[in-house]
Amino acid sequence: MAFADREPAGPDGHTHVMPEDPSEPRSRPATEQDLELGEVAPYSFQVHNDTMAAIGFLTIARRLPSLIAEALRLAWSASPRDTVTTVTLSLLGGIVTAFGLLATTGALTALLSEGPTPGRVMAALPSLALVAAAAVARALLQAGAGWAEARLGPQLERAAEERLYGLTSRVELVAFDDPEFHDALERAEGHGAGVVGVVVSAAVDVVTSLVSIAAAAGVLGVLHPALLPLLPLAVLPDAWAAIRAARQRYTTVHGLVPARRRKYIIGRLLAERECAAEVRAFTMRAFLLRVYDKVARAEQEEMLKLVRRQTFTRLAGQALGGLGSALVYVALGVLLAAGAIPLAVAGTAVLAIRSAQGSLSSLLFTTNMLYEQGLYFTDFLRFCADAERRLVPPRPRPAPEGFDRITAEDLTFTYPGAEKPALRGVSVEIKRGEIVAFVGENGSGKTTLSKILAGLYEPDTGTVRWDDTDLREVDPEALRARTAVIAQDHTRWPLTARYNITMGADKGERALHSAATVAGADEVIAGLPHGYRTLLDRRFKDGQELSGGQWQRIAVARGFHRDADLLICDEPTAALDARAEHALFERIRGHADGRTVLLITHRLASVRLADRIYVLDHGEVVEQGGHDALMARGGLYADLYTLQAAAYR
Numbered sequence: 092m093a094f095a096d097r098e099p100a101g102p103d104g105h106t107h108v109m110p111e112d113p114s115e116p117r118s119r120p121a122t123e124q125d126l127e128l129g130e131v132a133p134y135s136f137q138v139h140n141d142t143m144a145a146i147g148f149l150t151i152a153r154r155l156p157s158l159i160a161e162a163l164r165l166a167w168s169a170s171p172r173d174t175v176t177t178v179t180l181s182l183l184g185g186i187v188t189a190f191g192l193l194a195t196t197g198a199l200t201a202l203l204s205e206g207p208t209p210g211r212v213m214a215a216l217p218s219l220a221l222v223a224a225a226a227v228a229r230a231l232l233q234a235g236a237g238w239a240e241a242r243l244g245p246q247l248e249r250a251a252e253e254r255l256y257g258l259t260s261r262v263e264l265v266a267f268d269d270p271e272f273h274d275a276l277e278r279a280e281g282h283g284a285g286v287v288g289v290v291v292s293a294a295v296d297v298v299t300s301l302v303s304i305a306a307a308a309g310v311l312g313v314l315h316p317a318l319l320p321l322l323p324l325a326v327l328p329d330a331w332a333a334i335r336a337a338r339q340r341y342t343t344v345h346g347l348v349p350a351r352r353r354k355y356i357i358g359r360l361l362a363e364r365e366c367a368a369e370v371r372a373f374t375m376r377a378f379l380l381r382v383y384d385k386v387a388r389a390e391q392e393e394m395l396k397l398v399r400r401q402t403f404t405r406l407a408g409q410a411l412g413g414l415g416s417a418l419v420y421v422a423l424g425v426l427l428a429a430g431a432i433p434l435a436v437a438g439t440a441v442l443a444i445r446s447a448q449g450s451l452s453s454l455l456f457t458t459n460m461l462y463e464q465g466l467y468f469t470d471f472l473r474f475c476a477d478a479e480r481r482l483v484p485p486r487p488r489p490a491p492e493g494f495d496r497i498t499a500e501d502l503t504f505t506y507p508g509a510e511k512p513a514l515r516g517v518s519v520e521i522k523r524g525e526i527v528a529f530v531g532e533n534g535s536g537k538t539t540l541s542k543i544l545a546g547l548y549e550p551d552t553g554t555v556r557w558d559d560t561d562l563r564e565v566d567p568e569a570l571r572a573r574t575a576v577i578a579q580d581h582t583r584w585p586l587t588a589r590y591n592i593t594m595g596a597d598k599g600e601r602a603l604h605s606a607a608t609v610a611g612a613d614e615v616i617a618g619l620p621h622g623y624r625t626l627l628d629r630r631f632k633d634g635q636e637l638s639g640g641q642w643q644r645i646a647v648a649r650g651f652h653r654d655a656d657l658l659i660c661d662e663p664t665a666a667l668d669a670r671a672e673h674a675l676f677e678r679i680r681g682h683a684d685g686r687t688v689l690l691i692t693h694r695l696a697s698v699r700l701a702d703r704i705y706v707l708d709h710g711e712v713v714e715q716g717g718h719d720a721l722m723a724r725g726g727l728y729a730d731l732y733t734l735q736a737a738a739y740r
Contacts, residue, residue: 155297155458158465161472162294165287166243169250173243180236181295184229185302188446191225192310195439240295244288251287251471255279258478264547266481269507278467279474286464287471293461300454307447314436314443317426321419325444328415332408333455336401343397350390357383419444483567490569493656494557497521497544497687502553504539513539514550515710521657521687528690528698530728531707537691538579540707541659544689546570575653579662581646583637585628588616592623592648606652609678612644661691695732704728 166174259276266272311318360366361379370376423437432440499519505512514536521527521544529537542548543555546567555562562570584591592606603623607613619625619635627645629636637645647663676697690698698704699718706714706721706728714726721728 154462154465158290158461158468159294159297162287162291162465162468165250166247166291169246170243173239173246176239177236177243177295178298180232180239181299182302184232184236185299185306187225187229187232188303189306189310191222191229192307192439192443192446194221194225195442236295236299240292243291247288247291248285254475255471258475258482261483262478262481263483263549264542265507265549266478272477272481272507275470275474275477278470286467289464290461290468293457293464296457297454297461300450300457303450304447304454307443307450310443311440314440315426315432317431318436318440321422321440321444324415324422325412325419325448328408328411329448329452331411332405333452335408336404339400339404340397343393347390347393350386354383354386354390357386486564486566488560488564488566490565490573491557491560493523493573494687495523497555497557497657499540499544499555500553502540502543502550502555504543504548504550511710512551513710514543517553517707517710517712519544519705519712519715521689522702523656523687525702526688526690526700528692528701528704529707530692530695530698530704530731532731534709535707536710537707538661541576541661541689541691545574545576545657545659547576573655574657574659575650575655577647577650577658577660577663581642581649583627583642585631585634586626587623588619588625588627588645589623591627591645592652594649594652596653598652598654602652602654606648609651610644610648611678612641612648615641615644655686657687657689659689659691662693663690695728695735 163174163178166177259280262272308319311321357379360370361376361383370379419441423432423440426432427434427437497520499517502514502517503512504514517536517540519527519540529540531537539548543550546562546565549563589603592603592612597603604613607616615637616622616625621633626634627637628634643663647660650658650660650663690701692698701718703715704718704721705712706726708727714721714724714728716724722732723729
């Protein structure tokens with residue numbers, strides 16, 4: 092959508108400018124060139140807007156049977172009982188409607204017959220009782236179907252989310268480095284799983300509406316075959332108007348998607364906590380409100396145009412509908428005059444046609460919604476199928492109880508979509524009880540190699556063995572239980588301090604306090620209002636926020652609490668000051684005490700006492716050995732160490 096260089100005109104024809112705030116400093120007005128917001132990707136619930144805008148109702152209708160089948164299949168897996176109840180009661184409701192219409196014919200026949208009024212009323216009572224019974228039965232059936240459908244909704248949501256998160260937590264870690272997988276996950280999680288209940292509800296409503304229309308048509312056919320052509324004559328004008336108005340709205344809303352995304356972004360900048368300080372520090376308020384107003388006015392104009400177009404469409408539909416109704420009444424009059432049908436039958440026909448009109452209106456609405464939401468539902472199903480293909484197949488061998496040495500031979504690894512491998516022909520050896528360091532510049536492959544050794548990634552080629560056990564034959568979950576990772580990009584879990592350390596593996600108070608003490612996290616927890624029971628997230632009541640260095644200590648305690656055979660420390664001191672860093676490395680050395688530690692760091696002064704140092708460069712091991720030997724060699728390690736040491740002289 093293009094915007095003019097000036098502000099949109101107001102109702103009086105003049106351009107309106109946001110009033111100046113005397114508290115804001117004066118500056119030159121922002122022009123269109125200043126409003127370079129760029130474009131952003133559509134949200135997960137907008138990715139199919141192009142598809143919906145380009146297709147017609149007949150295309151949607153052809154896709155319905157498969158969508159309904161998929162929805163009911165998932166509903167059956169969530170709750171067979173509620174699914175059967177919902178569908179059965181909905182179908183019975185349509186059948187009872189037809190029965191009530193036929194009973195109406197008997198009542199009208201008796202009421203319109205000759206004779207005294209009391210006698211006609213008495214004669215009509217049995218039919219009236221049937222009409223009342225049908226109305227009550229229909230109300231009860233609809234209530235029962237609604238109750239079962241309402242029960243089905245939460246079960247569907249739970250089943251869909253459990254299926255989604257059960258898969259996302261089991262797929263290989265490398266899947267999250269695949270942009271296509273990540274995009275599919277965002278669509279499935281952001282909108283796909285959430286529409287499952289809507290799709291099932293719409294599918295039931297479509298079936299119910301079709302049954303109701305069929306029931307009305309069946310009643311007309313039973314009353315007199317000549318009445319059947321009157322049904323489309325009465326309902327098609329309204330159908331045309333409803334479809335056209337819906338498409339007009341959809342096309343307009345689709346065209347406004349970029350503007351609405353921009354408006355949403357600006358609104359978040361004005362309202363979110365993360366931006367609040369800079370909005371005030373840089374006096375951005377007036378500028379952002381000006382941008383917001385510009386986009387909002389343009390959106391408003393388009394919506395007002397839509398209202399006009401839809402009003403004319405509905406008027407045309409009502410006019411054609413009125414003409415169709417007039418033709419229906421004329422046809423009924425002709426049939427009455429010719430003696431083809433009695434007056435009671437004509438009255439029932441009118442009721443059946445009116446019932447069909449209401450059912451058709453519901454059908455059109457739910458059909459369009461079912462198809463649109465079905466696109467996102469299909470995204471969910473496709474993602475689940477793709478995720479299942481990415482699961483690690485069952486492996487026969489149990490994880491070894493420990494190791495005397497870990498050997499990695501000729502490893503190569505390439506991230507999805509990358510042109511060059513992250514590792515090329517890498518071979519390393521780690522013996523039990525050693526402190527081994529991986530060093531190198533950014534992008535050299537240190538973290539990738541450590542993740543392969545921890546069983547988080549699998550190499551493209553090469554093997555990793557714990558003694559004689561090839562890790563490709565071991566269940567990854569069992570292997571990960573014997574390793575611990577202190578990551579640089581550790582997660583700040585919105586849990587209590589206790590669970591941030593134990594990660595759900597409660598080994599008792601002694602193990603908890605020991606891990607916290609070794610990591611220096613005991614000092615952090617001592618300053619919390621509720622100690623280990625303190626929630627570490629300020630977004631919740633009584634929650635606390637920690638500094639980066641404090642979080643780092645919690646993460647280190649997390650790794651120590653695992654008490655694993657292999658402890659991987661990936662930049663464990665990145666957020667610590669010099670004194671805390673020195674103390675932590677001393678604790679790591681003391682904590683090792685026969686354990687195996689793999690240390691990854693850019694701070695080379697911390698690796699001097701490592702038993703062996705591997706120097707990586709562009710995915711290859713270019714040097715290895717002890718600190719003194721590497722310094723004497725005068726290679727890459729010596730260059731990096733000398734550069735860092737010079738900064739402290």
